[in-house]
Amino acid sequence: MQRRRPTIIDVARKAGVSKSTAGRALSGASNVTDEARERVLEAARAVGYERNDLAVGMRSGRTGLLGLVIPDITNPFWAEVARGAQDRAAENGASLLVFSSDWDHGREASHLRALRQARVDGAIINPVADSFDDLDRFGLPFVLIGSSAERFPANSSVGSDIAQAVRLGMDHLVSKGHHAPALILGPKSRIARARFLRTFHEHCVERDIDPAALPMEDGEYTVEGGRTAMMRLLQRDRVGHLAVFAANDLMALGAMVAVREAGLRCPEDVSILGFDGIPAGAFSWPGLTTVAKPGREIGVRAVDCLFDEIAGRPEHGRVFMPCRLIERGSLADVSLDQPRRAASSGRG
Structure with a gap:
């Protein structure tokens, strides 16, 4: 028989505190005593509780999810870009959803729809088509990467020089x-x-x-x-x-x-x-x-720019990253x- 997923009520009961106190302790709120916070964290570990980030995101308007759409995940260069973006996202407590468009406009459009449905906070995109319609309808903060981004100078972008x-x-x-x-x-x-x-x-x-x-x-x-x-x-x-x-x-x-x-x-x-x-x-x-x-530095810088976009501090213009021999x-x-x-x- 499948085991029931532990809830915050289980954590509160185990720690001997109220549900609201358990919620504040797990969210890092300051109005909780150190002793109560430690009891709640220990109880969460004991019962195997994991916070439902999607539910938290629906309440806060943020999910902690970022999207990355690159043209070819099998190309080691784009894999390096993804690795840099993933590392920087993780440093900031965010997770990265990675999609490969395979240089196909239809597939890219499908990925953008999937990111909207996943309620990502924003996305990094290497656009494969000249049409800006899909990005206009994206409706979320985004940063462009790659040479293709040069077609859209009004938007923040990061790429090689x-x-x-x-x-x-x-x-x-x-x-x-x-x-x-x-x-x-x-x-x-x-x-x-x-x-x-x-x-x-x-x-x-x-x-x-x-x-x-x-x-x-x-x-x-x-x-x-x-x-x-x-x-x-x-x-x-x-x-x-x-x-x-x-x-x-x-x-x-x-x-x-x-x-x-x-x-x-x-x-x-x-x-x-x-x-x-x-x-x-x-x-x-x-x-x-x-x-x-x-490649990796492009991924890191793109995530930094995306966080600025999400926070309402856009870095409009193109960031050119130097190359080396x-x-x-x-x-x-x-x-x-x-x-x-x-x-x-x-x-x-």
Whole structure:
């Protein structure tokens, strides 16, 4: 037979106090003696009582629940964002409900409805669609994350500084002698692709390089997407060493697979630079040099901003988080070869 769930009446009876005194003690109210509070807490432990947070939330207007809607929980970068958000929420006594939209607008809308029904205090959302209708109807405090948030400048948002990150990667490629790398980009429908490509174009124009002349391939932000894009790059005519800047680390790791399958070596024949900083890059062979986005820090900062929104202290505007370079072994240094090559071509 299923055991009845203990109630606050059971706690009060066990502690020898009134129900109201037990309630005040368990809620942390100050108008309870230390001795009574200790008896109530001990009684709660003894009978196995757990406070009904939903019922408390209905009375107070707060549930202590936050929502997080990310595009792909299987991508380690987004898992890091979720971990940072969860840790910060827990530090503030809140719980986090995590949903993955899988880059699907319908699924995202369904998740937003579920969060409203769960009476969350607010949510952190990476919007996957250009339409703002679903967020207008959300009716609760929210903070946006990811590159997609740039479409909505009037709302608080937190994300990586993509322009700084792309420039950081390009400057590192140039320092290694790779002045005209090929690109592996995400789908044309994603705003992250446009932001990446815009900064890349600016970098090339500053160095008198025609970006239209550089090879580019699109693919999904997955290992297989990077693999197939890299295979297409390898089928193109080329001279000398090939350097590739991939739009995320999963794609970069897939590109490494394609290089091996083609009988080539990384970095001896092909250099590869990733973008995200996921842990798997440290365990590939060679290790993946990458521009690391601050996934966990984004999650932490987004929760801080959300608490401000909930408290009526909004941080309107976009918070840009700086990225950093992690150098491993996937980029060859060909800078010393270039003077010899130039001299050799000059002798005709």
